[in-house]
Amino acid sequence: MIALLGLALGVVLGLVLQPTVPTELQPYLPIAVVAALDALFGGLRATLDGIFDDRVFVTSFLSNVVLAALIVFLGDQLGVGSQLSTAVVVVLGIRIFSNAAAIRRHVFKA
Amino acid sequence: MTLLSEVFRRPLDPGYHEAARRKAAHPDAPVGRTRTVGVLVLTVLLGLVVTAATLALRQPSPSAVEARALLLGQIKDETARADEAQRSISATSAQLTALQEQVLAGEDPKLLARLQQDAGASGVVAVTGPGLRVELSDAPAADGQDEPDLDHRVQDVDLQVVVNGLWAAGAEAVAINGTRLTTTTAIRSAGSAVLVDLVAMSSPYDVDAIGDSATLQTQLALGSAGQHLATLRDTYDIGVAVSARTDLRLPGTGQVTLRYASTPAPTSSATPSPSADGGVAGSSSTQEGRTP
Known part of the structure; x- marks a missing residue:
């Protein structure tokens, strides 16, 4: 609950304050958002499974975002930035889909 | 393939299962206060960052906006200049027509009548x-x-x-x-x-x-x-x-671009006079005179 509360508070703060993102970080934003979505769906599924743990949620969220940004950064340095971005999006997209399917099974029992 | 099947088979973070097992092993482990505060701070931070990222992604990048504004400004300036030039052309043409009529009214009223008729037909003057x-x-x-x-x-x-x-x-x-x-x-x-x-x-x-x-x-x-x-x-x-x-x-279009002209009189003049036929007068850089 604490985690959810904190996230909601952060979103509200972000909407109110409208902070500007430094230009150097711009290329990593799409990947970071997708990674955040993945962590959110994972947390939701864990809640429905009855095994939600706020520490695991925060750690997975943080590591997902940082790791995704790191991979894109690495790809940029190696000259394969767009390909690696695609790879990250594919993997995270598959995970989001599977988690969403599990959530659907929980909610609709089908 | 192992990687892919791993991704497909177990998409939920294994950490959740481990945490659940730990909890089951020690059901009454106290939840630390620092941990609660830490989780709260981190989640607030994460929510803030993700919201900022989403907001930043939703607006067009500043450089594109700048370039667009620059181009728009240029288009406006050039259009204004073209309009100005067009106005100047119209004014000069009107002046020219007035002068022409003034001269012709005394010298050749018949030619003037024909000129006015032709100007209407060719779209030079307003009707x-x-x-x-x-x-x-x-x-x-x-x-x-x-x-x-x-x-x-x-x-x-x-x-x-x-x-x-x-x-x-x-x-x-x-x-x-x-x-x-x-x-x-x-x-x-x-x-x-x-x-x-x-x-x-x-x-x-x-x-x-x-x-x-x-x-x-x-x-x-x-x-x-x-x-x-x-x-x-x-x-x-x-x-x-x-x-x-x-x-x-x-x-009216207000201007005539003369592309072809010939002298009506059968004089064998060597120098062509561009504004002889039909009395259509105008200024043009593509004048082409020809003697019959």
């Missing part, structure tokens, strides 16, 4: 009178679309057919959206825009023709243009409205 207005407008956009597809828009061909139909019906002067048509005016399309005399236009299109409105209307309906208009209205849902007007004002 007023009764006539016919044909209004063409694009079909309304289909559901879920911002604008109608190309088939349901008024195209250059439609305007060409209408204009040709009006000329054939006996129109003395024709203008589209205030741009006078002359013998050298082209109606073309560039992309999705219709260009009349290189001026971009958009729906609705008012095609004004001066002449006897009853005759114009009948002849237009009888000719192939009438059929074309009916097809546009019935098949493509394009708005077609034909109305008789008692007082139409069509502007």
Whole structure:
């Protein structure tokens, strides 16, 4: 609950304050958002499974975002930035889909 | 393949299961206060960052906006300059015509009359009178679309057919959206825009023709243009409205670009005089004189 509360508070703060993102970080934003979505769906599924743990949620969220940004950064340095971005999006997209399917099974029992 | 099957088979973070096992092993382990605060701070931070990222992604990048503003400014400036030049041309042409009439009125009234008639026919001077207005407008956009597809828009061909139909019906002067048509005016399309005399236009299109409105209307309906208009209205849902007007004002182009001239008198002069035939006077860089 604490985690959810904190996230909601952060979103509200972000909407109110409208902070500007430094230009150097711009290329990593799409990947970071997708990674955040993945962590959110994972947390939701864990809640429905009855095994939600706020520490695991925060750690997975943080590591997902940082790791995704790191991979894109690495790809940029190696000259394969767009390909690696695609790879990250594919993997995270598959995970989001599977988690969403599990959530659907929980909610609709089908 | 191991990687992919791993991703497919167990998409939930294994950490959740481990945490659940730990909890099951020590059911009454106390939850530390620092941990709660830490989780709260981190989640607030994460929510903030993700919201900021989403907001930043939703707005166009500043450089693109800047470039767009720059281009828009340039277009506006250049358009203003072109308008200014056009005004200057019109003023000079009017001056020229006035001077010409002044001179000719004393010397050759017959030539002056013919000149005025020709100027009206060639679209150089503004004309007023009764006539016919044909209004063409694009079909309304289909559901879920911002604008109608190309088939349901008024195209250059439609305007060409209408204009040709009006000329054939006996129109003395024709203008589209205030741009006078002359013998050298082209109606073309560039992309999705219709260009009349290189001026971009958009729906609705008012095609004004001066002449006897009853005759114009009948002849237009009888000719192939009438059929074309009916097809546009019935098949493509394009708005077609034909109305008789008692007082139409069509502007003149105000300038003549002289491309060909010859001297009428059979004198064997070696030097060509460009402004002899028909008395059509104008300034042009592409003058071409020829002696018969």
